[in-house]
Each structure stands twice: as structure tokens, then as C-alpha cells.
Amino acid sequence: MTEFYKKLIDLYAAGELTDELAADMESAAAIDPVLAHDMRTLKSTFETLKNLPQPHLTEESDYRILLKMQIRGAEVQRRSPDRSHWQYHLPISS
Amino acid sequence: MSGHQHDDSLAEKRWLNALSKGDSSALGGLYELYGEKIFRYTFRMLGNRSDAEDATAETFLRVLRRSRDLKADGAFRTWLFRIARNLCIDKMRQHKLLELPTDAHYNGTEERATLRVTVQQALNELPVEYRDPLVLCDLEDVSAKEAADILDISVPALKSRLYRGRRALRDRLGGSIEKLT
Numbered sequence: 001m002t003e004f005y006k007k008l009i010d011l012y013a014a015g016e017l018t019d020e021l022a023a024d025m026e027s028a029a030a031i032d033p034v035l036a037h038d039m040r041t042l043k044s045t046f047e048t049l050k051n052l053p054q055p056h057l058t059e060e061s062d063y064r065i066l067l068k069m070q071i072r073g074a075e076v077q078r079r080s081p082d083r084s085h086w087q088y089h090l091p092i093s094s
Numbered sequence: 095m096s097g098h099q100h101d102d103s104l105a106e107k108r109w110l111n112a113l114s115k116g117d118s119s120a121l122g123g124l125y126e127l128y129g130e131k132i133f134r135y136t137f138r139m140l141g142n143r144s145d146a147e148d149a150t151a152e153t154f155l156r157v158l159r160r161s162r163d164l165k166a167d168g169a170f171r172t173w174l175f176r177i178a179r180n181l182c183i184d185k186m187r188q189h190k191l192l193e194l195p196t197d198a199h200y201n202g203t204e205e206r207a208t209l210r211v212t213v214q215q216a217l218n219e220l221p222v223e224y225r226d227p228l229v230l231c232d233l234e235d236v237s238a239k240e241a242a243d244i245l246d247i248s249v250p251a252l253k254s255r256l257y258r259g260r261r262a263l264r265d266r267l268g269g270s271i272e273k274l275t
Binding site for chain 2: 068
């Protein structure tokens with residue numbers, strides 16, 4: 001398989017080919033098992049990669065990052081106070 | 095440019111101007127804009143939360159150190175990713191990082207969930223010149239032009255690394271990926 005074909009397969013796997021070209025590739029794959037295998041496995045790799053779960057910036061991580069910056073002297077806090085529940089509240093005694 | 099991006103761009107300009115004039119509290123505004131993106135990128139590159147937190151904090155501390163030189167010229171985001179990238183490379187040199195994300199939520203069938211873990215592991219094992227473009231373009235949806243700028247390479251060179259990276263990942267996955275096709 002030439003480098004040119006490999007690049008076409010990569011574009012196919014990433015969904016970057018036009019519908020017409022993608023259909024041509026699929027027709028070619030129907031009679032070429034090596035091409036079909038390459039297209040199928042690369043497309044599957046790309047799709048699995050795309051669907052990997054996103055790392056989530058949890059409140060705990062956010063807090064630790066801000067704390068690390070503050071410890072090193074940065075005057076940093078979130079501009080929108082959407083983490084008010086982090087603040088320590090003294091118990092109100094009557 | 096979408097309305098949201100336009101708002102972000104205005105906010106970026108405002109915080110950068112404030113920071114360059116000595117208002118160090120403006121760092122919080124920049125962190126709010128980009129903190130999560132930088133965290134996600136460093137987590138993908140380093141493969142664990144603790145190192146990603148360190149790298150994210152250090153990235154913004156470096157911004158603060160260079161605050162007098164900052165210009166709101168539209169290249170800040172690229173520069174920020176570059177700082178984060180250099181920090182990731184330093185950390186990778188310090189120790190080989192293969193720990194898997196411990197808090198990722200894997201949905202779907204067990205086979206698919208196992209494959210995702212395998213993909214993350216294979217990604218962590220790829221050479222950094224392949225991992226970088228895959229993380230930026232395929233996982234974080236950074237445009238090819240911006241990713242090329244971040245990595246300081248041409249767009250064709252970036253595309254070539256993407257192309258080789260995807261194949262290298264597929265080859266590392268071997269039979270695991272074939273079971274799904």
C-alpha cells in the first residue's frame with residue numbers, strides 16, 4: 001500500500017473525506033481485504049479516541065490548583081464566586 | 095467566531111490588560127477562562143490528576159511572572175498551551191508516567207470500557223511527538239493551525255504527526271481494536 005493510500009485512509013478514518021470519496025474508498029475496500037482491514041481498524045481507533053472520557057476538573061482539583069498558586073504568592077481566586085460552599089462557616093450559636 | 099468565543103476573547107483582553115498593568119488579581123480571571131482547558135490538556139499528557147494539578151498551577155504562575163510582557167494580541171492561548179506543554183515534557187522526563195486516570199467514568203459495555211482504559215494506556219505510551227497532536231487535535235478539538243503554532247511546527251508537519259500517531263496508536267492496540275470492528 002502506498003503512502004498516498006495510507007493518507008487517504010487516515011482522512012477516511014477521521015471523517016475528513018467528502019461523501020463521494022468515502023463511498024469510493026468503501027467500494028475499493030469491498031474487493032481489497034487489506035485495505036478494508038486498515039480502514040476499519042483505523043476508523044475504530046479514531047472513534048474510540050474521540051470517545052475517551054474527558055478528565056474532569058473537579059472542585060477538589062480546582063481548589064488544590066488555586067491553593068498551590070496562592071502558596072507561591074499569587075493573588076488568585078475565582079472571579080465568579082460559584083464556590084461559596086467551600087467557605088468555612090462558623091457555627092452560629094444562639 | 096461564536097458569541098461565546100467572542101465573549102471569551104473580550105474577557106481575555108480585559109484580564110491581560112489588567113495583569114500587564116500590575117493587577118495581579120486578574121490572574122483569577124485568566125484561570126477561570128483557561129484553567130479547565132489547561133488542566134484537561136495536562137491530564138491527557140501526563141495521565142494523572144496530581145501531576146496535572148501541579149502543571150496547571152505552574153502554568154498560571156509563569157503567566158504571572160511574565161505579566162509585564164503580556165500583550166492582548168490574540169496569541170495568548172497558544173502561548174499558554176506552549177507553557178503547559180513544556181511543563182508536561184519536563185515532568186515526563188522526571189518520571190515515566192503510566193498511571194491511568196482514576197476518576198474517569200467509563201460507560202457502556204465492559205468490553206468497550208476495558209478498551210478505553212487500554213487506549214488511554216496506549217496513548218500514554220506513545221512518543222510525545224505523536225501524543226501531543228493526538229491530544230490537542232483529536233481529544234481537545236484544537237484546530238490544526240493552533241496546534242501547529244503550539245508545537246511550533248508547520249501545519250503539514252502536524253498533519254503528518256497526526257497521521258503517524260493514529261497509526262502508531264492503532265498498532266499498539268492490536269487485537270483490542272479488532273475485536274470492536
